[in-house]
Amino acid sequence: MEIVSLNQISPDQVIIWSWSFIVINATILYTWLVMAILVVGSWIITRNLSSEMKVSRWQHFLEVIISIIRGEISEMTKKGADHYVPLVGTLFLFICVSNVLVIVPGFVAPTSSMTTTAALATCVFIAVPFYGISRNGLFHYVKEYFQPNFIFFPFHVMGELSRTLALTVRLFGNIMSHEKVVGILLAVTPFLFPVVMQILGLLIGVIQAYIFAILSMVYIASALSAEDEVHHTEIKQEGVSA
Amino acid sequence: MHINWFVFLAQIFNFLLLMYLLKRFLYGRIIKAMDDREAKIAARFAEAEELKGKANEAAELYEKRNQMLNEKKEIMLNEATMAAEAKRKELMEKVREEVDQVKARWQDMLVREHDAFFYDLRQRAAKQLYATARKALADLADVELEERIVDEFIRRVKTLDEEKSIQIRKAISGGGNRVVIQSAFGISEPMQAQIEESLKKQITNGFTIRYLEQPDIVSGIELRVNGHKIAWSLNEYLETLVESLTETLQKEAHAT
Numbered sequence: 235m236e237i238v239s240l241n242q243i244s245p246d247q248v249i250i251w252s253w254s255f256i257v258i259n260a261t262i263l264y265t266w267l268v269m270a271i272l273v274v275g276s277w278i279i280t281r282n283l284s285s286e287m288k289v290s291r292w293q294h295f296l297e298v299i300i301s302i303i304r305g306e307i308s309e310m311t312k313k314g315a316d317h318y319v320p321l322v323g324t325l326f327l328f329i330c331v332s333n334v335l336v337i338v339p340g341f342v343a344p345t346s347s348m349t350t351t352a353a354l355a356t357c358v359f360i361a362v363p364f365y366g367i368s369r370n371g372l373f374h375y376v377k378e379y380f381q382p383n384f385i386f387f388p389f390h391v392m393g394e395l396s397r398t399l400a401l402t403v404r405l406f407g408n409i410m411s412h413e414k415v416v417g418i419l420l421a422v423t424p425f426l427f428p429v430v431m432q433i434l435g436l437l438i439g440v441i442q443a444y445i446f447a448i449l450s451m452v453y454i455a456s457a458l459s460a461e462d463e464v465h466h467t468e469i470k471q472e473g474v475s476a
Numbered sequence: 477m478h479i480n481w482f483v484f485l486a487q488i489f490n491f492l493l494l495m496y497l498l499k500r501f502l503y504g505r506i507i508k509a510m511d512d513r514e515a516k517i518a519a520r521f522a523e524a525e526e527l528k529g530k531a532n533e534a535a536e537l538y539e540k541r542n543q544m545l546n547e548k549k550e551i552m553l554n555e556a557t558m559a560a561e562a563k564r565k566e567l568m569e570k571v572r573e574e575v576d577q578v579k580a581r582w583q584d585m586l587v588r589e590h591d592a593f594f595y596d597l598r599q600r601a602a603k604q605l606y607a608t609a610r611k612a613l614a615d616l617a618d619v620e621l622e623e624r625i626v627d628e629f630i631r632r633v634k635t636l637d638e639e640k641s642i643q644i645r646k647a648i649s650g651g652g653n654r655v656v657i658q659s660a661f662g663i664s665e666p667m668q669a670q671i672e673e674s675l676k677k678q679i680t681n682g683f684t685i686r687y688l689e690q691p692d693i694v695s696g697i698e699l700r701v702n703g704h705k706i707a708w709s710l711n712e713y714l715e716t717l718v719e720s721l722t723e724t725l726q727k728e729a730h731a732t
Contacts, residue, residue: 262487265487273494276498277501296506316507319507320503351481
């Protein structure tokens with residue numbers, strides 16, 4: 235395929251089918267592939283789940299992953315980890331599988347497209363106020379933007395936007411650049427060296443998935459903890475006045 | 477960098493769809509399985525705790541029962557020991573009684589044997605003395621011993637005091653005027669006449685005399701009438717001899 239050639243900068247450019255404004259490109263195709271692998275794999279493994287003492291090794295594998303995700307979330311939110319597992323877990327699994335599948339010849343990670351990373355970052359951008367408002371209410375969430383006073387409102391907004399942009403560009407830059415580096419290395423020094431770079435690429439891919447998921451959780455948790463602090467202060471004040 | 481907004485929205489949709497599908501097929505199920513297993517483990521632990529508690533209770537119960545049994549055993553053992561002791565004492569008492577009885581019988585037997593022996597000894601001694609005395613008298617004089625005995629008898633009759641004579645007279649009349657004279661030897665006619673004469677002279681007339689030979693009366697003669705008697709025999713001397721002899725022998729026996 236042409237997508238790994240040096241003159242292609244992104245899988246977005248590989249149009250498979252289009253009609254009017256509807257475009258099906260390589261990014262969407264590989265995204266569906268990753269989705270299919272995840273969903274079908276999960277379905278097959280969780281078809282015969284056992285809650286007994288003896289479980290299958292695949293179930294163990296999944297339980298370990300979910301337990302790690304739950305543990306990480308619990309460390310930050312202190313309580314109600316299961317509420318955030320679908321978002322954070324899906325971010326991690328999707329990015330991780332996308333990045334790891336790079337090892338398969340012909341596969342291009344959807345995360346090497348900035349459209350995908352921007353979409354994921356946007357989801358996080360929306361999720362932060364969503365969880366904050368659903369937990370503490372709109373007033374407390376909006377009030378947080380005016381802390382310590384209204385002058386800080388633009389800075390808060392800019393912070394939200396800039397960290398979303400950072401999420402987008404960090405993931406995209408890492409994965410895309412890696413693919414390009416490997417492509418260039420293949421042209422310059424074939425055989426052994428690109429293999430080492432591929433291994434390094436796998437490590438970077440997993441780390442990037444972890445970083446993306448953890449940062450998302452940190453943003454959500456910061457919104458939640460800020461609200462919690464407000465709550466605690468109010469409760470303390472009520473206690474003193476009583 | 478150019479961003480295709482349709483692809484951007486499609487990716488958001490794809491991500492939300494994936495989130496939904498994974499929540500349904502992965503997280504929900506896995507978390508449920510894990511929670512179920514945790515609940516089961518907790519339930520098993522609780523059950524194990526409960527069973528442990530029950531086991532402890534049962535152990536305490538058995539311990540108490542064991543203690544009670546031991547106490548009961550101790551009591552029964554004491555009772556049995558006391559009963560055995562009582563039985564032993566009873567048996568000992570019984571044995572002692574039996575031994576006492578045997579001892580008493582043995583002592584009776586000993587006394588009887590003792591008596592028999594001395595009776596026999598007396599008899600033998602008397603006979604021997606009689607023979608010896610008779611021989612001695614025969615050697616010393618020409619007078620037969622019987623005569624001497626009869627003479628002694630007659631002398632006794634003659635020397636009876638008044639009171640004794642009256643008693644004998646009454647006894648003769650009360651006994652149908654019959655007098656029995658027993659002797660160890662046969663009394664000759666002249667002797668019988670002398671006896672009769674002395675009796676009539678000293679006591680009374682009008683009675684018949686019957687002479688009987690009785691070897692038991694050792695070297696003696698004896699008048700018996702209704703509970704009274706006039707007699708002389710070696711028995712008197714012999715009895716004294718035997719008594720002194722018995723005393724001597726008993727002293728010897730105790731000494732040994």
